[in-house]
Amino acid sequence: MSVFPENFLWGGAIAANQADGAYLEGGKGLTSVDLLPTGKKRFPIMLGQVDSLVPDPNEFYPSHEAIDFYHHYKEDIALFAEMGFKSLRVSIAWARIFPNGNDETPNEDGLQFYDDLFDELRKHSIEPVVTMAHFDVPVHLIEQYGSWRSRELVGFFETYAKTLFTRYKDKVKYWMTFNEINMLLHLPFVGAGLVFKEGDNKKQIQYQAAHHQLVASALAVKACHEISPDAKIGCMLAAGATYPYTCNPDDIFDAMEKDRESFFFIDVQSRGEYPGYAKRFFRDHGLSIEMNDQDEALLKNNTVDYIGFSYYASRATSTDPEVNSTTAGNVFGSIENPYLQKSDWGWTIDPKGFRITANQLYDRYQKPLFVVENGLGAIDTVNEQGEIEDHYRIDYLAKHIEQMGEAIQDGVEIIGYTSWGPIDIVSASTGEMKKRYGFIYVDKDNEGHGSLKRTRKKSFYWYKDVIAANGIYG
Numbered sequence: 001m002s003v004f005p006e007n008f009l010w011g012g013a014i015a016a017n018q019a020d021g022a023y024l025e026g027g028k029g030l031t032s033v034d035l036l037p038t039g040k041k042r043f044p045i046m047l048g049q050v051d052s053l054v055p056d057p058n059e060f061y062p063s064h065e066a067i068d069f070y071h072h073y074k075e076d077i078a079l080f081a082e083m084g085f086k087s088l089r090v091s092i093a094w095a096r097i098f099p100n101g102n103d104e105t106p107n108e109d110g111l112q113f114y115d116d117l118f119d120e121l122r123k124h125s126i127e128p129v130v131t132m133a134h135f136d137v138p139v140h141l142i143e144q145y146g147s148w149r150s151r152e153l154v155g156f157f158e159t160y161a162k163t164l165f166t167r168y169k170d171k172v173k174y175w176m177t178f179n180e181i182n183m184l185l186h187l188p189f190v191g192a193g194l195v196f197k198e199g200d201n202k203k204q205i206q207y208q209a210a211h212h213q214l215v216a217s218a219l220a221v222k223a224c225h226e227i228s229p230d231a232k233i234g235c236m237l238a239a240g241a242t243y244p245y246t247c248n249p250d251d252i253f254d255a256m257e258k259d260r261e262s263f264f265f266i267d268v269q270s271r272g273e274y275p276g277y278a279k280r281f282f283r284d285h286g287l288s289i290e291m292n293d294q295d296e297a298l299l300k301n302n303t304v305d306y307i308g309f310s311y312y313a314s315r316a317t318s319t320d321p322e323v324n325s326t327t328a329g330n331v332f333g334s335i336e337n338p339y340l341q342k343s344d345w346g347w348t349i350d351p352k353g354f355r356i357t358a359n360q361l362y363d364r365y366q367k368p369l370f371v372v373e374n375g376l377g378a379i380d381t382v383n384e385q386g387e388i389e390d391h392y393r394i395d396y397l398a399k400h401i402e403q404m405g406e407a408i409q410d411g412v413e414i415i416g417y418t419s420w421g422p423i424d425i426v427s428a429s430t431g432e433m434k435k436r437y438g439f440i441y442v443d444k445d446n447e448g449h450g451s452l453k454r455t456r457k458k459s460f461y462w463y464k465d466v467i468a469a470n471g472i473y474g
């Protein structure tokens with residue numbers, strides 16, 4: 001018998017800027033992520049070193065076409081339905097609804113696109129799970145207000161949120177406010193559209209922007225509960241437990257602090273107040289966060305219904321300067337863990353860490369968890385028969401799903417699992433197409449060439465069986 005609940009939301013997750021393309025079609029405005037080229041300029045921009053808010057004709061911007069989900073969504077959803085998906089996580093591009101972010105009225109073409117998308121999903125009995133901001137800020141708001149540095153963004157986001165809940169209240173039951181909200185501290189342009197100038201106090205700006213997003217998120221929760229009372233609205237954390245390298249108390253404390261750097265956001269969104277350790281952090285670093293009189297009550301009274309999170313890898317940390325061999329992984333630097341293998345991109349592979357992370361989150365928040373991202377980015381090759389034998393992906397996912405089953409047996413309440421990139425999409429960190437997560441192969445390369453043809457991989461049939469058996473696999 002399956003340990004997964006009967007209505008478990010098996011599915012997949014994509015994001016507008018990595019899948020949709022059509023970056024200026026249908027009245028959409030330019031967004032921050034449309035300014036991320038491939039190649040060596042990408043990473044500095046992600047960090048907030050931005051010279052221009054206009055695309056450079058000599059660069060290649062993968063979000064502009066991506067996999068053209070905008071025009072292919074019916075075909076793609078039919079494939080998801082064939083796998084038996086119960087849910088699909090998508091994001092709405094803010095600038096498709098409000099091209100400038102603060103327009104007087106929303107863009108009807110954009111609203112209609114999502115109406116059609118949600119109808120298509122419902123036609124196949126697939127539950128839409130919708131992120132309101134997945135790494136995108138309308139460029140106009142960056143130019144005019146410095147993006148989330150400014151309190152003005154709170155009001156613009158609230159209007160955007162109310163517009164979505166009012167329009168889609170009969171079609172969408174699961175919402176999330178900001179994707180990987182803690183990413184703001186690591187990739188400030190990606191997480192919050194922040195652009196830095198010489199001499200800026202970056203920490204001060206980042207935490208002030210974080211406060212604005214947290215207030216905006218609470219206002220969205222409030223509006224969602226008022227406008228669409230049947231819906232659930234969650235937060236979204238880039239998760240992954242941090243392990244101390246040794247049992248030296250300094251390492252243990254360091255690991256706790258690293259985790260708290262991320263938990264800070266969810267502590268506010270889920271428990272409704274700034275934790276004591278954050279206040280100390282602000283004091284110790286000479287930061288002062290401007291807040292309105294009403295913010296405290298607003299945060300307290302409008303906490304999230306569930307905890308959405310991504311899990312790709314655990315992390316490790318050490319206070320010993322001799323232990324300094326680092327590895328990549330969902331942007332957060334980490335000490336190399338000698339017990340674990342790594343992906344082609346150096347991301348640690350740790351299925352048991354998934355169980356540990358889920359337990360950690362549930363112990364802390366006691367709210368349902370929704371695993372809204374997990375997967376393996378890998379290089380796929382098409383063989384002479386035109387097939388893709390991605391046994392490594394099956395292996396990764398099977399082990400993670402097994403550990404998720406263990407977490408459920410530990411008593412952790414998990415409502416769904418949407419694997420990342422069920423169809424190959426553009427990589428967020430590198431902009432590459434060859435870093436593939438999909439059950440469905442998309443014929444497109446890093447330079448943007450290819451027919452965009454969709455092909456089922458071996459993992460397609462495997463995941464179909466997993467869903468059909470409600471998580472039992474062999």
Ligand code: BG6
Pocket residue numbers: 015018179180238310330373377420426427428429430435
């Ligand atoms: C998460 C993001 O950080 O990781 C996704 O929410 C992203 O947008 C995913 O794509 C995987 O990262 P990457 O860099 O391999 O695409």
